Amino acid sequence: MILVTTYQDPDLDGVACSVAEAELLIGQGEEAIAGIFGTLHREAESCIQTFGLEWPMDAEEVIDQVDEIVLTDASDLRGISPLIDPEKVTTIIDHRKDYNPDDFPNADLQVELVGSASTLVTEHFIEEGLIPSKTSAYLLAGAIVSNTINFQNNVTTDRDRKAYEWLQGRVEIPQDFVQTLFESKSSFVHEFVSDEIMQDATWFDFPLQKIGIAQLEILRAEEFLTEFGYQIEDILEEIHKEDAIDHGFLSIVDIDHGRNILLCYDTQMKAWLSQALKVEWIGNRAQTSGIMMRKEIVPLLREIIL
Structure with a gap:
């Protein structure tokens, strides 16, 4: 079995990539499951709650049963669960310049400088001619908007915009979606x-x-x-x-x-x-x-x- 996961206590991008890439692998006939280590970032929680989506599985429940690991939105040992065996990581999907390929000796790396790792996963669906479920589409769309700061930051690329537009054609995204997303990580209380x-x-x-x-x-x-x-x-x-x-x-x-x-x-x-x-x-x-x-x-x- 293949576990698709991300770094511990992930944000929306890591959650979206894990859920959607696992779904893609299943669509290709693989035995795969998405699992998350730790606690979801509150923005990811907000997206799941807003659209009534299923919560990802706790990866600790299945880690002993997996033969391979696909690591998304992460490309070095820093921040990943100590339960992950680097030798079992066979694929890495990430989008940052600063990473260490030597940490995962058996992995094929897809590390490309786009605004969001979810853009890369969305492109996988497009390339394979597969349509993501509503759960995956909403998560991917939210992650692309979030990571590019609504397409305002310098790491935003045309690939991010095209991936988001493609997802818009698969699910109906509410007009207040972006505002709701950013509000979810902009409210604080003194205790927390x-x-x-x-x-x-x-x-x-x-x-x-x-x-x-x-x-x-x-x-x-x-x-x-x-x-x-x-x-x-x-x-x-x-x-x-x-x-x-x-x-x-x-x-x-x-x-x-x-x-x-x-x-x-x-x-x-x-x-x-x-x-x-x-x-x-x-x-x-x-x-x-x-x-x-x-x-x-x-x-x-x-x-x-x-």
Whole structure:
């Protein structure tokens, strides 16, 4: 049996790819199942609840029964469940520049620089002449919109737009779909703001450094900072301590204004960001002139941190 999965505690893109790619494999006559490790990101939960879709299976229930693993929206060991045997991974579907092919010695890699891994999975359906179920179509469409910030960010390609248009021809997408999607990850309460930031945080190995980047993609970013800004430094310090991170920062994708707001309390990290992103700091805050996703920022930092 083939398990199609993604990194632990996945966002909508990882969930969509896992569910849809498993469905595609079944349509091709394979014995496959989609399974998720950990807790779904609240945006993925919102999409499932909005359309009354089935929840993906808990991968821990089947991991001992699988012969092969297809890994989606992930292409290195960082962030995946420790229950995944890298030797069993036979296929990787991802969309980021920063990855390590040596982590999975038996895998065929499809790593292409599009806005969303769900675009690649949608193209699989198109190429095979198969029609996705409503569940897969809604999840894929939502993931493409989310990952490209409604086609506003720099990683958006014509392939993403064409994949979304093709999905629109398969299911009826409500007019308020995009707004609902972004609202689902833009509401915070004081008790859980730390958890939400931690869920959207990850780290990267650099020469002699471990760099942490937390990322939020939200509406009403200034309102968020007015209400919760005083907590950010302590939250980042907690994340860095827990993961033994040397330097780090929070990147807020300000959807309303098409920019990033960067918050950093580390003099060295601010200097690197100034050099890599050409930003200027006012205290512990800087902002970019356009939207930059984490996957774009990391390669630029690698050119600076040698």
